[in-house]
Amino acid sequence: MTFEHIKQILKTKTVGIAGCGGLGSNCAVALARVGVGRLVVADFDLVQEGNLNRQFYFYDQIGMLKVAALKQNLFRINPDVRVNTFDIRLCQSDIIEIYGKCDVIVEAFDKPEMKYMILDAVHHYLPEKFLVMGVGMAGWGDNNLIKSRQSDKLIICGDEINAIADDCPPLAPRVGIVANMQANAVLEILLGTNEYQIHTEN
Amino acid sequence: MKIILNNKEEAFEGDQLTINELLQAKNFTFKMLVIKVNNQIVKKTEYDSVLVKNGDDVMVLHLISGG
Numbered sequence: 445m446t447f448e449h450i451k452q453i454l455k456t457k458t459v460g461i462a463g464c465g466g467l468g469s470n471c472a473v474a475l476a477r478v479g480v481g482r483l484v485v486a487d488f489d490l491v492q493e494g495n496l497n498r499q500f501y502f503y504d505q506i507g508m509l510k511v512a513a514l515k516q517n518l519f520r521i522n523p524d525v526r527v528n529t530f531d532i533r534l535c536q537s538d539i540i541e542i543y544g545k546c547d548v549i550v551e552a553f554d555k556p557e558m559k560y561m562i563l564d565a566v567h568h569y570l571p572e573k574f575l576v577m578g579v580g581m582a583g584w585g586d587n588n589l590i591k592s593r594q595s596d597k598l599i600i601c602g603d604e605i606n607a608i609a610d611d612c613p614p615l616a617p618r619v620g621i622v623a624n625m626q627a628n629a630v631l632e633i634l635l636g637t638n639e640y641q642i643h644t645e646n
Numbered sequence: 647m648k649i650i651l652n653n654k655e656e657a658f659e660g661d662q663l664t665i666n667e668l669l670q671a672k673n674f675t676f677k678m679l680v681i682k683v684n685n686q687i688v689k690k691t692e693y694d695s696v697l698v699k700n701g702d703d704v705m706v707l708h709l710i711s712g713g
Contacts, residue, residue: 467713556678556709563680563709567687582712593653595705596685607710614712 450635451479455524457634458482460546462534462562464510465489466614467578468552469500469517470623475630476518476525483518484546486530486538487511498616534558536565544570548630551577552623554608563598573597576629581622582606582614590621592629599633601625647700661700665693668704678709 459480461468464487472483487510491501505513511529518525530542539562543549549570551562559577566575580602581590589603602622608614637643647661651672658671665681665688681688682705688696698704 463713465713552713554711554713556711559709559713560678560680564687578713579707580710580712595653595682598682598705600707602712604708604710606712608712619712 445635445638445640453635454479454631455481457548458484458546459630459634460484460543460549461486461552462539462543462549463487463552463554463558464499464514465495465552465554466498466616466619467581467623467626468550469510469514470498470620471550471552471627471630472514472518473500473521474624474627476522478627478631479522480525480630480634482526482528484528484530484542485511485514486532486534486542487514488531488533498614498619534562536561536569539565540569543573546573548574548576548633550626550630551575552626556607567598571597574599574633576601576626576633578602578622578626580604580606581618582608583612584615584618587621590618590625592625599626599629601629649698649701650703652704652706662697665696665698668698669693669706672706674706674708676708680707680709681705682707 457480459475461472464485489510491505491508491510491513501513509531511531515527515529518527553559574597576599579600583606592601648657684703
């Protein structure tokens, strides 16, 4: 598939992103770059200096709503992308309403309780939707520990081991890897498997 | 019995296990768990009643902080 053909398909698609921190902001950037037509992003938080070690924001955006700053940044990359923003703390009914029409939903929350909340909502109320989750990305190194797996319409990206702790903070490289893995899984859902790509190691 | 646990075939003694027995057998002691049996989410309150049987497809996912 040529990039022109890929763009033709992707511009008709809508991807929902729940949370605009390290996973959500970086995943949104990757999807905007390849030409996904519409992104639906939600987050209640403001950009803080401590976010800049991994999240796709700039120093001069400190204090802005993350969804507003992200929309600005996405337009600077691709002015054709349509971005719907919701500056709310998502609950199950919001998720059903906001993401019910998306082709794929990306889970990009920080707290495990929120990860459970969206998984439960999508499983019970939007069972036809693919949900791409990020689980385990704190720290550095251990490239080969990061992986993805699938259970029906649920795709899990991450090492599934390394939670955030004082001495195991989330940092740009591993967070970016998982965010881009999630974007890559979204592409596979939207475009299908690339038959021109080599899929085995030898 | 043989089940598929997290996409891998695994064998267990006996012909059925409750979710809690399975978690004990595997030494899974995580707090924030999602468990699916044949693609149905099992609620925490059902861990002693829902049974895993030969041929079942079980997903155990440990939700941890970070995003």
